[in-house]
Amino acid sequence: MFSKIVKLKDYQLLTLGWLGMLCMVCLNCTVHSLFIAKQRVDIASSILWSLQEFGIWLLITPFICFALQRSMKLKQLILVGFFALTCVLTVNTSLDVLIEQTAWQESLFYNWHKHAIAYLAIVTLVHLKGRLVGDSQGQIHGSAFCVSKGSVTQDKEISSNLQRLQIEEFDIAFADIYFAKAAGNYVELHTKQGMSLVRTTMKELENSLPAQTFYRCHRSYLVNLSHSAKLINARSGHGLLVLNNDIEVPVSKSNRATTKLLLGL
Numbered sequence: 001m002f003s004k005i006v007k008l009k010d011y012q013l014l015t016l017g018w019l020g021m022l023c024m025v026c027l028n029c030t031v032h033s034l035f036i037a038k039q040r041v042d043i044a045s046s047i048l049w050s051l052q053e054f055g056i057w058l059l060i061t062p063f064i065c066f067a068l069q070r071s072m073k074l075k076q077l078i079l080v081g082f083f084a085l086t087c088v089l090t091v092n093t094s095l096d097v098l099i100e101q102t103a104w105q106e107s108l109f110y111n112w113h114k115h116a117i118a119y120l121a122i123v124t125l126v127h128l129k130g131r132l133v134g135d136s137q138g139q140i141h142g143s144a145f146c147v148s149k150g151s152v153t154q155d156k157e158i159s160s161n162l163q164r165l166q167i168e169e170f171d172i173a174f175a176d177i178y179f180a181k182a183a184g185n186y187v188e189l190h191t192k193q194g195m196s197l198v199r200t201t202m203k204e205l206e207n208s209l210p211a212q213t214f215y216r217c218h219r220s221y222l223v224n225l226s227h228s229a230k231l232i233n234a235r236s237g238h239g240l241l242v243l244n245n246d247i248e249v250p251v252s253k254s255n256r257a258t259t260k261l262l263l264g265l
Contacts, residue, residue, distance in 0.1 A: 010069065010126050011062035017125070018058050025050035052099065056091045057118060060084060064119075068126050081119050088115045165208060167198050174213065178227050179249050180205055182220040190247070217241060217251045217259050225262055 029046035033039045067080045089112060096107035163174045172191055181188040182202045189196045198205075206216055217223050227243045231251065234240050239251035241259060251259050 009065070010129060011065040013129065014061045014065065014122060014125060015058060018054065018061060022047075022050045022054060022058075025053065052095050053092070054118070056088050060087055061122065064122055065126060068123065072123075072127060072130075077123060081116075081123075084119055085112070085115055088118075163210065167200055167205075167208075170196060170198050172196075174210065174224070175226065177209075177214075177224050178243055178245065178247060179224060180222040215255075215259065215262055217249065217255050219252065221249050221251075223249045228263055231256075231260055231263060 026043070026046040029049060030041050030043070033041045033046075064080060064084055067076070070076070089108060092111055092115070093104050093107045096102040096111075097104050100107075165172055165174060165177070170189075172189070172193070176192045178190045178192070180202070181190070183197065185201075186197050186199050187202060187205055189198055202216070202220070202222060206214070206222055209222070213224060213226055214222055215225055223241055223243075227245070229242045229244050232240050232242060234250075237253040237256065239253075239256045239259065241249040241251050243249065
């Protein structure tokens with residue numbers, strides 16, 4: 001059960017959380033009508049009120065998650081929080097003024113803190129999920145990586161074709177690897193023997209390969225420079241690294257200059 005939850009993307013997990021929150025609000029309204037106000041239960045009104053209060057979070061949560069995945073630095077958190085709270089409070093206050101006939105100052109005063117807490121809860125959950133995913137993958141793969149020992153530690157100048165990459169049952173020489181491509185919770189390893197799907201992360205794979213031969217030329221690509229033939233221009237300042245077998249590997253704009261330097265171009 002835990003592994004299935006961990007596999008959910010941040011926005012999927014948080015959307016389920018918001019749906020659960022809305023259900024709890026509706027239930028609370030129902031209980032209040034039955035046992036406190038002694039009124040007839042109006043399910044439609046309860047649903048509409050809960051959507052009025054928190055429905056906007058269902059729409060903007062995926063965008064918040066996307067922004068937080070790019071960076072969790074304080075500046076980014078403040079910037080995302082400012083735009084998120086501005087959007088939420090604008091919609092929430094407008095609905096209160098139009099539907100409840102409440103003064104906008106009063107609505108803003110009584111609502112800002114609960115939405116600020118909601119944003120902090122999103123940031124906390126995204127951070128905790130990232131830590132849990134990292135820890136679980138570390139436990140699964142911590143003992144899986146085994147690079148041929150002795151040759152690496154004793155002599156860094158030994159040719160990479162004498163070294164091997166071992167991930168669980170997958171075993172291949174470094175020299176046989178053309179490039180690697182991120183694929184969700186897996187990595188596609190394109191080799192002389194074909195393509196293999198390996199359950200690991202790009203970061204773990206990068207740490208297990210010799211830095212003098214393999215380069216992270218793109219966020220989603222890791223290439224074996226010994227198989228490179230030439231670097232060609234692409235649109236918007238990006239590049240394409242053409243391998244000896246004519247396969248083209250994307251090179252990001254920010255890594256293009258470093259790639260040229262490593263290739264001696």
